[in-house]
Amino acid sequence: MSVLERGRATRLGARAGRRLSGWGRTTFSRARVVRASSHDEVVALLGEGERTRDGVxxxxxxxxxxxxxxxxxxxxLDLTGLAETIEIDRERKLVRVDAGVTYAQLLARLIPAGLMIPxxxxxxxxxxxxxxxxxxxxxNHPVDGSIAGLVEALTLVTPGGCVYELTAESxxxxxxxxxxxxxxxxxxxxxxxxxxxxxAPGWLVDTDRTDSLEQTLALMSRDEGHRYNVAWLDLLARGAQSGRAVVTRSRDAQPGELPSDGAPREDLSHASRLTIPPGFPGWVLQPLAIAAFNGLRWRAFPRHERGKPVRAEHHFFPLDGFGAWNRLYGAQGLFQYQFVVGDQHADVLIDAVRLLAARRVPVFLAVLKRLGEADGCPLSFPMPGWTLALDIPAGAAGARQTLDALDERVAQCGGRVYLTxxxxxxxxxxxAMYPELGRFHAARELVDPDGVMRSDLGQRLGLCGPLR
Ligand SMILES: Cc1cc2nc3c(=O)[nH]c(=O)nc-3n(C[C@H](O)[C@H](O)[C@H](O)COP(=O)(O)OP(=O)(O)OC[C@H]3O[C@@H](n4cnc5c(N)ncnc54)[C@H](O)[C@@H]3O)c2cc1C
Incomplete structure (x- = not known):
């Protein structure tokens, strides 16, 4: 079946289209979903003005x-089916992938080949x-930057079915x-x-438990030669303990530094072993229960531990242990609010934590990281400073108003929220958050003058203008 026929079938099969949302499951909308499994199918679909009139x-x-x-x-266009190619060039340390390939699929090929994506x-x-x-x-953003720095080339299909081969040089x-x-x-x-x-297929982790947000910030500001640096913050702890954390700083293991325990090779391609079922009732997650859980979790970590060897799954993906964990938040879903502020504005970060606590907006998960230099892409999120990511039940009283207030504070000090x-x-x-917006609009105007490429986010924020 061609992409056009499949598109028609999709349209007939799903009268008003499919209901889609992001991982937070807060805002849904309906669209026709067409699964593309080849580059040519994408070109064909984008070349067809009639099909793309309402946005694609x-x-x-x-x-x-x-x-x-x-x-x-x-x-x-669902691209998860465009996932055949993973071509590794060991000599030049390059990998060419189809856009629908996941990190899980890629790492399952790279790690056994003694390679890694940084x-x-x-x-x-x-x-x-x-x-x-x-x-x-x-x-590891301060050390390695974002994925922009790894892109040697990419193939882009624009409205009208035009194909651009874009390289890092040109x-x-x-x-x-x-x-x-x-x-x-x-x-x-x-x-x-x-x-x-x-x-070596492992990482050596230094763990420290801190008692307050100030201690957490001080420890994470120290440069002790780690490549990776992240803190899980307990924002449901009371008073001065709010912001106590488990800080993990780590580096790549070298040959001979890992115990030779004969453990089988790690397979990252598997799905999560436990999955939260659909319809999980959101009321089960109550702030008091999460606060107690956080306390137990915080105490479960050693006060100080050095050089503990861990494998990729534990090092990079602790959240992948549960499948569909977003369902824990019930029908109302969750906001993940991630912002960054410059080092000189750490006070905004501290105020944000205090404001959330004062207004009793429950933060079930909070992750703090450092970011380094920006990469010059106009809509890219990273800029030097502190970034805090907060998981908040979307139905919590006062959540929206408090996040609105935080948006203003972040914008005023030259910070930004992560649009994705x-x-x-x-x-x-x-x-104010993305001052290079003019560059984004100028480049977009050249390849998409009719505003065919659209999203709910783009329309909400004026990134794609009215349909022409
Ligand atoms: C548990 C969890 C942890 C996360 N941790 C991090 C983190 O540490 N750092 C971080 O930066 N992000 C993180 N994210 C966010 C996530 O990495 C990004 O949102 C990423 O874009 C999701 O990829 P996706 O394939 O699901 O894309 P989607 O969610 O399907 O799409 C995201 C955006 O990419 C666009 N897009 C998708 N495919 C293509 C394509 N082939 N061509 C053009 N545009 C395309 C979509 O239009 C959309 O605008 C995390 C998300 C979760 C759920």
């Missing part, structure tokens, strides 16, 4: 939290196309705007990424 958008694994991967009334987000179930479109970062503004561009310049069908040698996780930012704050 690529979607990967749907792991962005907000409304970046959906377009109400339009056509969503930028890894907190879940392995995202596609490389989605990762590029969000310009993802890991817990890709110019279109490449810069596509990386982090949230699918609004076109559809990435494949990419060539830089990888590195993996000295956003579902509620006010349009008028966007320019």
């Amino acid at each position: 958008l690529a979607r990967g694994a749907g792991r962005s939290y907000g409304d970046a991967a959906q377009v109400a009334g339009g056509t969503v 930028v890894i987000p907190g879940t392995r179930h995202v596609t490389l196309g989605g990762a590029i479109a969000s310009d993802v970062h890991g817990k 890709g110019g503004e279109l490449l810069a705007t596509t990386i982090g561009g949230l699918g609004l310049t076109g559809v990435v069908t494949s990419a060539t990424l830089r990888v590195e040698s993996l000295a 996780k956003d579902v509620r930012l006010r349009r008028d704050l966007l320019e």
Whole structure:
């Protein structure tokens, strides 16, 4: 069946289209979903003006939290079937992947080959196309930057079915705007990424338990030669203990540093062993219960531990242990609010934590990281400073108003929120947060003058203008 026939079948089969949301499950909209499994199918679909009139958008694994991967009334191109190619060039340390390949699939090939991709987000179930479109970062951003720095080349299909082969040398503004561009310049069908040698299949972790937010910030500011640096914060602890944390700082193991325990090779391609069922009632997660759990969890870690060897799954993907854990938040879903502020504005971070506590907005999960230099892509999130990611039940009283207030504070001090996780930012704050917005619009205008590439996020924030 051709992509056009399949599209028609999809349209007939799903009268009003499929209901889609981001990982946070707060905002849903309906779209026609067409599954594309080859580059040519993407070109054919984008070349057909009639089909794309109501807007079209690529979607990967749907792991962005907000409304970046959906377009109400339009056509969503599901790219998870475009996942055949993983070509490794060991000599040049490059890998070419189809856009629908996930980190799980890629790592399952790289690690046994003694290779690694240096930028890894907190879940392995995202596609490389989605990762590029969000310009993802890991817990080593100050050292390794975001995925933008790994992109040697990519293939982009734009409205009208035009194909661009963009390289790091000659890709110019279109490449810069596509990386982090949230699918609004076109559809990435494949990419060539830089990888590195993996000295040994493990990481050595230093763990420290802190008693307050101030201690946490002080410890994470120290440069002791770690490559990775992240803290899990307990924001449900009371008073001065709010912001106590488990700080894990780590580095790559070298040959001979890992115990030779004869453990079988790690397989990252498997799904989670436990999955939260659909319809899980949100009321089960109560702040008091989570606070007690956090306390137990915090105490379960050693006060100080040095050089504990861990494998990739535990090091990079602790959240992947449970499948569909977003269902824990029930029908109302969760906000993941991630912002960054410069080092000189750590007070904004501290105030944010205090404001959430004062207004009794429950933060069930909080992760603090450091970010390094920005990469020059106009919609890219990372900039030097502190980034805090907060998981908040969307139905919690006062959550929206408090996050609105935080948006203003973050914008005032030159910080920004991560758009791929956003579902509620006010349009008028966007320019203060992303001052290079003009570059994004200029590049987009050249490849998509009719505003065909659209998303609910793009429409909400004025990133894609009215349909012409
Ligand atoms: C548990 C968890 C942990 C996370 N940890 C991190 C982290 O540590 N660091 C970080 O940076 N992010 C993190 N994220 C966010 C996640 O990495 C990004 O949202 C990523 O974009 C999701 O990829 P996806 O394949 O699910 O894309 P989707 O959610 O399907 O789409 C995301 C965006 O990419 C666009 N897109 C998707 N595929 C393509 C394509 N082929 N061509 C053009 N545009 C495309 C979509 O239109 C959309 O705008 C995390 C998310 C979760 C759920």
